[in-house]
């Protein structure tokens with residue numbers, strides 16, 4: 321008769337992926353900003369073709385600004401390694417974010433190249449440094465940090481605030497406090513869906529931008545061109561996506577027509593561009609953390 325010996329159950333060691341290091345997070349944030357700025361064609365925005373609806377921006381300026389932000393993203397990640405999730409961390413990130421804005425303005429001689437991006441990518445880098453790895457975890461944790469009060473943040477007038485007062489738009493703060501829904505629910509699925517359909521990497525990035533533009537209440541558009549500009553951008557982006565996006569001739573034609581519409585309205589979807597950079601960053605962070 322066969323005897324059965326009891327076998328000790330194997331010890332299950334919970335494997336947690338190693339956290340990404342601050343230097344790596346800073347480098348990925350800059351890479352995402354460069355990829356966003358260079359992605360072409362983007363309606364109304366700076367890209368490799370030109371300056372879009374901007375008199376004070378250019379691709380070389382966006383690139384210099386992005387590179388100058390690297391030590392600031394690293395400092396934000398280091399703060400998030402040192403401190404637990406707390407108001408102290410929120411306040412330190414706020415101070416570092418304001419330092420990063422000052423550095424940006426020094427490099428660009430006063431031009432706002434990356435204000436919204438410092439906010440969004442700074443929060444996401446901090447979430448990565450705290451150990452979040454998946455796209456959803458990163459957005460959730462960044463949202464939790466954004467929802468904490470920062471007593472040291474002095475509220476000054478901004479275009480986003482005036483769009484909030486005039487149109488009730490929640491803007492960059494609202495997007496972050498809601499856990500970046502336009503990144504994990506819209507941008508990342510659009511980026512990965514386009515790649516799966518065989519689009520080139522650049523076309524997939526433009527398609528992710530279109531998906532975000534079609535849904536976002538972008539305070540850059542509202543501030544420059546009111547509800548008419550926001551509607552033109554949302555409808556045009558949705559139509560370009562429906563026609564097949566940047567990988568198809570019909571989609572490309574609609575993108576170029578939208579570019580013309582936005583230029584005639586002197587309007588630019590800067591918030592959507594920031595969330596494209598955030599999308600590219602979390603997409604990479606999730607992949608890198610699997611092998612970190």
Ligand SMILES: CC(C)(COP(=O)(O)OP(=O)(O)OC[C@H]1O[C@@H](n2cnc3c(N)ncnc32)[C@H](O)[C@@H]1O)[C@@H](O)C(=O)NCCC(=O)NCCS
Nearest residue numbers: 413414417436439442478479480491492495538539590591
């Ligand atoms: C929250 C910020 C972006 C200010 O927002 P506000 O709407 O008042 O200002 P402003 O109009 O100058 O900039 C908003 C920028 O956000 C982007 N944006 C616009 N609409 C949206 C949107 N719906 N979703 C996301 N981003 C958007 C645009 O690029 C725009 O330029 C930020 O500058 C800030 O206050 N930072 C404080 C420093 C801080 O706490 N940092 C912490 C972590 S880095």
Ligand SMILES: Nc1ncnc2c1ncn2[C@@H]1O[C@H](COP(=O)(O)OP(=O)(O)OP(=O)(O)O)[C@@H](O)[C@H]1O
Nearest residue numbers: 357365366432433434435436437479540590593594
């Ligand atoms: N490729 C890009 N082209 C243009 N803007 C971008 C791009 N990528 C990101 N942005 C975002 O758009 C914002 C710039 O938009 P805009 O020039 O409308 O803002 P502003 O300086 O607040 O306003 P204005 O120039 O009307 O006075 C930046 O904060 C930046 O984060």
